[in-house]
Amino acid sequence: MSKIQVNKLQTLTGHNDCIYALTEGSDPRFFYTGAGDGMVVEWDLDDPKFGKLIAKLPHSVYAMEVDKERNLLFIGHNYEGIHVIDLNVNKEIWSLKFTDQAIFDIKIFGKEVFIGTGDGILVIVDIPTKSVRKRVKLSFKSIRVMTLSPTKKHLALGLSDHTIKILDLREDFHPIANLASHENSVFALSYSPDEDSLISGARDARLKFWSTSNYKLEETIVAHMYAINYLSFKEDGKYLVTCSMDKSIKVWDAAEKKLLKVIDKARNAGHGTSINKVLWSTYSGQVISVSDDRTISIWQIEEI
Secondary structure (H helix, E strand, O other): OEEEEEEEEEEEEEOOOEEEEEEEEOOOOOEEEEEEEOEEEEEEEEOOOEEEEEOOOOOOEEEEEOOOOOEEEEEEEEOEEEEEEEEOOOOOEEEEOOOOOOEEEEEEEOOEEEEEEEEEEEEEEEEOOOOOEEEEEEOOHHHHEEEEEEOOEEEEEEEEEOOOEEEEEEEEHEEEEOOOOOOOOEEEEEEOOOOOOOEEEEEEEEEEEEEOOOOOOEEEOOOOOEEEEEEEOOOOEEEEEEEEEEEEEEEEEEOOOOOEEOHHHHHHOOOOOOEEEEEEOOOOOOEEEEOOOOEEEEEEEEEE
């Protein structure tokens, strides 16, 4: 098993409230953060010290996603709907109000945007017509996180009703599976890069590995002390990182399902409060993390 060495490269500041949203640009040299202060900021991994403010909204931003084909940034504006920024000129080009709920996650596939809301509704927006195409009521509890399997054309959703729901995009969101193994809200969810596995993390501090051939549970790990807030795979699928309300980031061997490294305040000058999102950059191979402590950290994670 590989040994992992961690170095903290940067601590970035500028947000005035907890940072909740983190996404990679169509050019992965850039990434975007959104926070409780309503600010959306662009950061450049080649020169990360100073961010560029590209939007300021009245309410918190929990969710963002980049439409890489059209170079658009979709921002989930709590209690309002979505705002769409053209990243070529950093200007808002349209917005759509369709909910008075919080928006916890956004995903894009083809010409459609999938938006998960606080009242358990999956809203499907057609990008060319800028209109709501469909609403799918999945639960009376929040949709917290989503992940796509582009080859299988499956959309997996983690909910606050403790379940993971799998929908078939080829059959207009027909349900495939309802996975009820977690004991609390599912906050973290990702298909592996080869799409053979689905990994989930929840408020119950458990990390679960599912086979996507039949959506059977393969393994459960007590992974953190408190809620697992998010997870992200390295591009080659060899490792994944989880982040938690327990203020730590953990590095895992994805195939072996083994813990390799703990990154925290005591050992690595890590975050002082809950870590809300992690992103394994496809540009630099570095890990980016955002926290309730209003800072962004950039980590070099290497095999030794």
